[in-house]
Amino acid sequence: MPYIIAEPCINVKDRGCVDVCPVDCIYEGPDQLYIHPDECIDCGACEPECPVTAIFPEEDTPDQWKSYIAKNKEFFEGGVEREVAKGRATH
Ligand code: SF4
Numbered sequence: 001m002p003y004i005i006a007e008p009c010i011n012v013k014d015r016g017c018v019d020v021c022p023v024d025c026i027y028e029g030p031d032q033l034y035i036h037p038d039e040c041i042d043c044g045a046c047e048p049e050c051p052v053t054a055i056f057p058e059e060d061t062p063d064q065w066k067s068y069i070a071k072n073k074e075f076f077e078g079g080v081e082r083e084v085a086k087g088r089a090t091h
């Protein structure tokens, strides 16, 4: 079960999670970041990096954000090329 990103990331998008992901499976969308469900290796490295607690193992997603499980998956459907998020700005 992959990790997913839920509502607290919306409009925050500080990309702190991106730097620690060993497989670069976190992608940037217009509103929030998304984790690719087939590329995530469930390492959990990203979860403590998020300043707003937006990242959860899929099965531990709080009830009010369960729709974000599908939202993360759907972001990658339809053959649309997605852009891997760039790491946090260092300047
Ligand atoms: S759990 Fe690991 S592999 Fe999955 S998105 Fe987070 S850092 Fe990347």
Ligand code: SF4
Pocket (backbone or CB within 6 Å): 005, 008, 009, 010, 012, 013, 014, 015, 016, 017, 018, 033, 049, 050, 051, 052, 053, 054, 055
């Ligand atoms: S660390 Fe949290 S708030 Fe920042 S981009 Fe990642 S999921 Fe979004």
